[in-house]
Amino acid sequence: MANHKKFSDDTLAVHAGRHPQDNFGVVNPPVYHASTILHPTLDSWEGRKVGGSHKSGRHSITYGRHGTPTQFALRDALTALEGAADTELLPSGMAACGLCFLAFAEPGAHFLIPDNVYEPVRKMALGHLTQLGCVSEFYDPAIGSGIADLIRPETKLIWTEAPGSLTFEMQDLPAIVKAAKEKDVIVGIDNTWGAGYFLKPLQMGIDLSAHALTKYPCGHSDTMMGSISCATDALFAKIQVASRAYGNSVSPDDCYLVQRGLRTMPTRLHRHFESGLKIAQWLEQRPEVSRVMHPGLESHPGHAIWKRDFTGACGLFSILVDAPDRDRLAAMIEGYDLFGIGASWGGFESLAVTSYPKRARTATTWEETGQVVRLHIGLESPDDLIADLEAGFERLAGH
């Protein structure tokens, strides 16, 4: 696939990164298992260069940890979808988020992080990054252009997550980018919810787009991986140097699974979007639900931002449930036929979990009294899912 720019994302998801004619016509990139790569001559051994991808023409394989055509194929596909200069692969989504900080970590470095951030990022910032001498400051996700007042000379990275993956506040990303550019500060995003498809952060001027590929690109709840797509070669070099320093490496089998998932991701995402919105609208009418936190709903405070910046919504959103007590809440959730209880999201199946945003906020307060239940709407029939939720409300009422 020579010229990525002329194709739509749906086409890129199907074709980018694949080179069948390099592989006997085989449609999918082969899985190369490798640690040692043999060199034919001493000159080749001593002149080896690490890194490379098909896309950049720097296709050079030197050691298994640094990637083979299997990893390069996935990198290239993600790079095309994000419109990036290049993409680094990491062993998990958290590793990808973490490396965005680690690459800029030094004593005195200042990081700005939204208060509703994915909780392990908060823990890393307050733990390991503090140990390295960095200072993390949490900000109201609704801050918008007000972020300018928090930027210091030593600010190395403004982190964003839109929407937050528990409480679904939207962020005014263009306003944050504008403020950051004026002060020459890097902006990174956890783009897992937008999946590299419904949101195009690099086209908005964001520098680093991190993903938990574990979610929609994999799509089958059976693989862990993360990625960082970088806006420029210089940023990619910075990220790659940090990644290499820590010896990050991803398995070719996992790359195969993720790139295989990626081929159907747009089709799946449209179904998640449609079913999720339908169910969110149904939930809005339920007396047991005091709020539905889905940015695609007109009632959502961030709806206008979502409409401006996103082309769709994935299947993840939360509701606030008025639960009389814990036993009834447990009866509601444990009794679902189709919604499983478990971490992660983005697979083909539906999930329901409780969450407690009050516990993890420092720059803002979470005043809601209802129980937050986060739903992942999978690829089942939305009518079956609605029936399952409806039966759950019966159990909540004690019937």
Ligand SMILES: Cc1ncc(COP(=O)(O)O)c(C=O)c1O
């Ligand atoms: C928003 C968000 N970012 C990052 C991650 C981390 O991804 P992983 O589980 O692959 O480490 C998650 C996982 O749930 C997430 O929800």
